[in-house]
């Protein structure tokens with residue numbers, strides 16, 4: 051059960067080639083009410099020590115701070131796990147994953163609040179965003195040999 055998310059995520063990654071350089075994981079977990087999925091980011095910043103200053107002058111200084119590692123964890127609500135039909139569960143889960151992956155690709159997470167509900171108010175879920183999610187989802191279906199689904203009406 052824990053592995054289905056990893057498997058489905060790796061399928062989703064096929065339509066996000068730009069994200070291949072990141073470590074992204076996915077799994078079921080407890081999510082707040084009304085949230086189907088959320089993404090958590092862990093950025094490890096690495097401070098370089100100015101070796102020269104330390105050795106020659108005994109000063110311990112830090113130089114540049116560079117980003118070393120970016121890990122993202124997509125948390126899928128446990129409630130989706132309760133969908134008994136595997137095919138339907140997979141579709142809903144993958145659609146949610148694509149939504150979160152698109153946030154990662156667009157760097158919404160670094161510039162905006164990590165709290166999804168607060169992000170929601172910051173107008174990143176514009177119509178165009180939802181359309182992009184929909185398009186990527188259909189690309190994924192195509193790769194799996196499934197027919198594209200028709201555009202649903204999105205409410206904003």
Ligand SMILES: [Zn+2]
Pocket residue numbers: 149150153166175
């Ligand atoms: Zn979102």
